[in-house]
Amino acid sequence: MPFNETGWSTLTSLHHTLQPDDVPILEEAVCAQLRGEYKKAKSIIEDRLSSSLSLPVVTIVLADVYGDMSLETQRLQVLKRALSDEVSLSSQAQGNVRLLLRILRAHAGIMCDGRLHYWYRQILEDRKKLRPLIEMKRTTLM
DSSP, rough: OOOTTTTTHOOEEEEGGOOOOHHHHHHHHHHHHHOOOOHHHHHHHIISSSSGGTTTTHHHHHHHHHHHHTHHHHHHHHHHHHHHHHOOOOHHHHHHHOOOOOOOHHHHHHHHHHHHHHHHHHHHHHHHHHHHHHHHHHHHHO
């Protein structure tokens, strides 16, 4: 799960994009994942959140579950599909989400096809774009 400062706040701030009834379902999937019950987490997302699979918050959790299951090809495909979808979010949130998805996609690409140089360059470019957002959040929290 992307619990670092760049990912976790973006992920939790996307809960509002879910239907209110879907939030506890997603949290149940995350709890199953954290307990190491990856098949259960995958099943919860695919079966009970199938109508929300196009939402970035669900995509990120599903991709992370695939990563925990060492299903890197599926992880990469889910993230690529999410980047091709247009989600109705505010422009700043859209930019933050796309950057997070691109970084996660690059990591999945490294794990999947081993083109370290190509994907690492992508991560560095995206991190440069993300750094001002991190600094801005730090100064507003202090």
